[in-house]
Amino acid sequence: MKLLITILSLYLLLDQSSKMVHSQLIATKVAAVLPTRRHATAAHYDPSSDSIYIFGGRQLAGITNDILQFNITSETLTRAKGFLPVSRCDGTTSSDSSGNIYYHGGPNSAEIFKFSTSLQTVEKVAMLPARNSESASVQISPSSEEVLILGGIKARGGVVKFNMDTLEAQQLAPLPINYTVILAVSDGPGSAYIFGNPYTEGEISGEHYVIKMNLTTLETVEIGGATFPSVRDKGAAVWDGSDVYVVGGYGGFPTGIRSDSILKWSPARMEHSIIPVLNFPWAFDRQEFKGASAAFVERLRRIYFFGGMSQNAGSGAYMMYDGIWYIQL
Numbered sequence: 001m002k003l004l005i006t007i008l009s010l011y012l013l014l015d016q017s018s019k020m021v022h023s024q025l026i027a028t029k030v031a032a033v034l035p036t037r038r039h040a041t042a043a044h045y046d047p048s049s050d051s052i053y054i055f056g057g058r059q060l061a062g063i064t065n066d067i068l069q070f071n072i073t074s075e076t077l078t079r080a081k082g083f084l085p086v087s088r089c090d091g092t093t094s095s096d097s098s099g100n101i102y103y104h105g106g107p108n109s110a111e112i113f114k115f116s117t118s119l120q121t122v123e124k125v126a127m128l129p130a131r132n133s134e135s136a137s138v139q140i141s142p143s144s145e146e147v148l149i150l151g152g153i154k155a156r157g158g159v160v161k162f163n164m165d166t167l168e169a170q171q172l173a174p175l176p177i178n179y180t181v182i183l184a185v186s187d188g189p190g191s192a193y194i195f196g197n198p199y200t201e202g203e204i205s206g207e208h209y210v211i212k213m214n215l216t217t218l219e220t221v222e223i224g225g226a227t228f229p230s231v232r233d234k235g236a237a238v239w240d241g242s243d244v245y246v247v248g249g250y251g252g253f254p255t256g257i258r259s260d261s262i263l264k265w266s267p268a269r270m271e272h273s274i275i276p277v278l279n280f281p282w283a284f285d286r287q288e289f290k291g292a293s294a295a296f297v298e299r300l301r302r303i304y305f306f307g308g309m310s311q312n313a314g315s316g317a318y319m320m321y322d323g324i325w326y327i328q329l
């Protein structure tokens with residue numbers, strides 16, 4: 001009997017682990033590395049040069065003004081000709097229809113810089129209504145010249161609309177929730193999903209509502225139930241056309257979610273799953289992985305992510321990364 005139970009449980013164990021393998025994704029590290037280990041960069045995909053540009057970031061030696069170009073096809077990284085006029089980290093980006101990428105904000109910063117991907121020049125073009133960093137930004141639509149810059153450490157529920165054509169930045173009515181960490185994606189046909197970690201007086205619950213914003217009317221509704229795990233630290237969110245994927249910020253020992261995973265949330269099914277990722281930069285449960293920037297490349301169905309750090313929940317000891325990885329969906 002005992003033997004039978006042992007065999008049975010062994011079978012169940014094997015069966016479970018084979019199920020795990022089916023749903024597992026793999027992080028592939030490319031040969032190119034960032035010039036230094038860094039986190040809090042901003043990554044933006046530019047279809048015209050089929051490259052991802054990586055702006056600023058925080059290194060051991062301080063904040064950088066680098067603009068780096070990662071060529072998707074050759075998997076090479078080069079420094080762009082232009083630099084940010086000042087060192088920046090924790091800002092957000094948007095792009096217009098002429099191949100310019102805009103970098104907004106940063107710690108105690110309100111400047112908006114415009115980077116031309118064809119000329120590789122940078123200029124300061126506008127100011128946010130107030131200094132802000134660690135916001136989320138969503139474009140009204142892929143063809144629109146307007147972007148919303150949401151939340152951030154100086155305005156936890158703030159909404160700023162920036163027009164990349166007229167270069168006007170305007171403060172709008174705030175979100176119904178204040179966030180300590182905010183992430184947002186635009187779905188393409190006119191809605192944004194906003195999530196992260198709502199600011200509450202007491203203990204933060206494990207899961208929270210997602211705000212859906214109509215990007216035409218800017219009306220917001222809290223949808224479904226509390227189905228989104230709180231992203232308590234800096235994560236990066238991308239949209240693949242049907243689902244939200246979050247890289248980093250939610251995992252590790254404190255939350256009971258393994259950090260060597262990505263978080264997927266489906267608005268169609270209103271549920272999330274934690275997908276284990278083989279070969280993730282760090283695979284130890286007491287470490288939280290965070291501070292990477294990410295971009296989705298539709299042509300290849302890949303999420304690329306850049307640098308980041310892992311931090312021990314107990315001791316606070318951390319390690320920064322210079323790696324570039326992609327996860328094939």
Ligand SMILES: *[C@@H]1O[C@H](CO)[C@@H](O)[C@H](O)[C@H]1NC(C)=O
Nearest residue numbers: 049050051071072073074075
């Ligand atoms: C990216 O690399 C490919 C392959 O080497 C090359 O043909 C292409 O011109 C590069 N793109 C840019 C924008 O440099």
Ligand SMILES: *[C@@H]1O[C@H](CO)[C@@H](O)[C@H](O)[C@H]1NC(C)=O
Nearest residue numbers: 156157174175176177178179
């Ligand atoms: C968000 O924070 C601001 C500033 O502290 C406060 O005035 C506002 O009432 C808060 N909003 C919500 C929805 O709690």
Ligand SMILES: *[C@@H]1O[C@H](CO)[C@@H](O)[C@H](O)[C@H]1NC(C)=O
Nearest residue numbers: 189190191214215216217218
């Ligand atoms: C946004 O609201 C407008 C006006 O109510 C509506 O016509 C439009 O379909 C909504 N957009 C989406 C994506 O739901």
